[in-house]
Amino acid sequence: MEGYIMFFLLVTVSAIHIPTSVIEPSVDEVYVTEGDTATLVCSVTWPGRLIVIWTRVSDGNPLTIGTLVYTYDERISIQHSRKNDWNLLIRNVKLYDAGKYVCQVNGKGIFATGTVLLKVNVSAIPIPTPAFKPSAEEVYVTEGDTATLVCSVKWPGRLFVIWIRNFGVQLLTVEESVVIPDSRISIQHATGANDWNLVIKDVKPDDAGKYVCEVYGYSIRKMVLLQVNAVNESIHFIKTPSDVWVKKGQFARFECAATGRSTPTISWSKDDADDFPAAQERRMHKMSDSDEFFIMDVTVNDAGVYTCTATNADGSISTDVNLFVSYDGEDAKST
Structure with a gap:
């Protein structure tokens, strides 16, 4: 009797891992x-x-x-x-x-x-806002002069502009109106323009500081720093003479004036000497009620450097001016 031996081969197939998430999560x-x-x-x-x-x-x-x-x-x-x-x-x-x-x-x-x-x-449509035109951020003036603080705005329509001092401590102007009792202050504004310049006449040392031009309602501001060069209060010139050109036989006119704690007196000299031809010949005249100084019937000997000296109890100051005299036929600048 024949017999059979049976063998069974069992093969286990390994499971292949198939990724279930091929595309990684991202923003939907x-x-x-x-x-x-x-x-x-x-x-x-x-x-x-x-x-x-x-x-x-x-x-x-x-x-x-x-x-x-x-x-x-x-x-x-x-x-x-x-x-x-x-x-x-x-x-x-x-x-x-x-x-x-x-x-x-x-x-x-x-x-x-x-x-x-x-x-x-939808892209936001930018809302236009006013912008300041370039201008000086610091203004230097000498005491007694006029300061102009520029505030010029780029904008097609009318604006409400104010000037304040020291960032809101003191309101100075609203549009063209001055709101403080100071007659030296005004607004320089041309109709139809957006220039709102602050003008301060006869500047004092106390005027120095920060001034702000503000376009009200838009919260945009421009700061201007005013610097004041103080003048010695004891004595200083308020009028200084200019060089003069005349022809022989004409008259020459100069102006010179000063002020101080006490009223200064004005004297004239020529080439550092008080005894000059016009004084010797009594052709020099100083008007008592004005700041003018005349030399009549000018000669060639009158040409030179004249000095105006102002003197009071605090001291004296001087300034020079040239007198040019031309001969007949030469050009001269009229006084």
Whole structure:
């Protein structure tokens, strides 16, 4: 009797792990403002070779396949800086770009899709605001002079402009009206223009400081620093003579005046001497009720440097002026 021995071969097939999540989770909705760049993320996890396709649901035609762009829209490109990233970029986004986009993954034994909703916000229309035209931020004047602090605004319509001192401590002007009892202050403003210059006459040392021009309602401000060069109060000139050109036989006129704690007296000399030809010949006249000094019937010997000296109890100060005399036939500047 024949016998049989049977062998059974049992083979266990190892389970192959098939990834269930090929497209990693990313933002399902992307919000951008019109004109910005939209980045639609598609990050793929798969060990083998894949083909990634981007399409737009509304038309179904591929926008990109792999790294190739299949649209004539130059704003669209693929960002593939890392192995698994296949991000769709849309530059200068328009309102009509809004909608659903699909990232489709094709490979051997694998097919997966991911959808991203692109939402586009209408770009905010910038609201124009006034702007200051360039002007000096520091103004230097000498005591007694006039200071002009410029505030010129770029704006097509009418503005409500105020000047304040030391950032709101003291309100000076509202539009063209001066609101403090100081007659030295005024506003320089031309009708139809947006120049609102603050003018301060007869500047005092106490006027030095920070002044602010503010366009009310827009909260924009321009600061101007006023610097005042103080004059020695004991004595200083308020009028200084200018050079004079005359012809022989004409008269020459000079002006010179000073002020101080006590009233100064004015004296004249020529070439550092008090006894000069016009004085000797009594052709020199100083008007007692004015600041004028005359030399009548000028001769060539009168030409030279004249000195005006102001003197009071605090001391004296001097200033020089030239007298030029031309002969007959020579040009001379009239006084």
